[in-house]
Amino acid sequence: MEHGQLRIADVAVSGRRDGPDIAEKEPVIPGGPVREGWPDGAGEPAWPVSVAEALGVQDRLRPLVDLVGPGPAAPATVAGLDVAYAEDGDRLAAAVTVLDARTLQVVDSAVATGRPAFEYVPGLFAFRELPALLDALDRLSTPPELLVCDGHGLAHPRRFGLACHLGVLTGLPAIGVGKTPLVGAWEPPAEHRGAWSSLVDGTEVLGRVLRTQDGVKPVFVSVGHRMGLENACAQVLALAPHYRLPETTRTADRLCRTALANNV
DNA sequence: GCGACAG
DNA sequence: ATCTTGTCGC
Numbered sequence: 001m002e003h004g005q006l007r008i009a010d011v012a013v014s015g016r017r018d019g020p021d022i023a024e025k026e027p028v029i030p031g032g033p034v035r036e037g038w039p040d041g042a043g044e045p046a047w048p049v050s051v052a053e054a055l056g057v058q059d060r061l062r063p064l065v066d067l068v069g070p071g072p073a074a075p076a077t078v079a080g081l082d083v084a085y086a087e088d089g090d091r092l093a094a095a096v097t098v099l100d101a102r103t104l105q106v107v108d109s110a111v112a113t114g115r116p117a118f119e120y121v122p123g124l125f126a127f128r129e130l131p132a133l134l135d136a137l138d139r140l141s142t143p144p145e146l147l148v149c150d151g152h153g154l155a156h157p158r159r160f161g162l163a164c165h166l167g168v169l170t171g172l173p174a175i176g177v178g179k180t181p182l183v184g185a186w187e188p189p190a191e192h193r194g195a196w197s198s199l200v201d202g203t204e205v206l207g208r209v210l211r212t213q214d215g216v217k218p219v220f221v222s223v224g225h226r227m228g229l230e231n232a233c234a235q236v237l238a239l240a241p242h243y244r245l246p247e248t249t250r251t252a253d254r255l256c257r258t259a260l261a262n263n264v
Numbered sequence: 265g266c267g268a269c270a271g
Numbered sequence: 272a273t274c275t276t277g278t279c280g281c
Binding site for chain 1: 268269
């Protein structure tokens with residue numbers, strides 16, 4: 001599956017490298033951009049290398065998020081994405097597993113290895129894993145109908161978390177499922193599976209705190225792209241019939257870990 | 265000014 | 272994310 005087939009948005013993904021403030025231009029990753037052939041804008045770098053550039057990228061892509069689409073009510077295939085890091089944090093493996101939405105069986109999968117593409121900065125987390133995740137998506141034989149991301153979507157300081165970024169870049173419906181909160185206020189939902197409470201920032205609803213199993217810690221669900229919050233939660237519940245996390249993330253997690261262990 | 269802070 | 276020991280519970 002080529003980037004073209006994924007319909008990577010034809011937009012500038014990077015930030016401008018020329019700026020007045022020298023201090024803010026310091027590369028976050030020594031050596032600069034790590035990805036070649038990125039669908040960058042005219043004359044612009046392949047990937048942001050500083051915090052200032054990354055913030056600029058988010059600001060530019062944020063308007064491209066589709067908040068209208070309710071999303072597929074009954075997707076045939078759902079993909080889970082996750083990344084595992086080596087102990088030294090020098091190497092990583094990204095995995096995508098595609099499940100049959102009805103049987104929850106893995107019908108396709110792919111792995112890509114690489115290096116973290118950015119320093120870990122809360123709010124800029126996506127820039128670390130995106131290149132490897134897109135590489136893995138490229139290796140699938142068929143595009144999935146929905147992406148379930150390990151991290152937040154709209155529940156982000158600038159309303160553009162990993163799930164939004166991945167959704168915009170691929171054009172696919174995407175939802176974010178975080179294990180811990182990043183932003184927003186919330187109250188613990190009732191103890192039973194399916195119970196939820198709103199994750200809010202003032203009057204703005206960022207997502208939902210959803211209990212996927214009786215008595216277990218809830219997960220944080222937010223819209224990524226081309227999905228409605230109600231539908232997103234329904235999909236997550238359907239994907240988590242027995243465990244706290246959706247089967248999509250569980251299978252992807254196992255795949256990238258074993259891949260990392262086998263140096264594959 | 266001092267914490268908090270997806271993975 | 273990753274490192275860690277035992278422990279509580281089904």
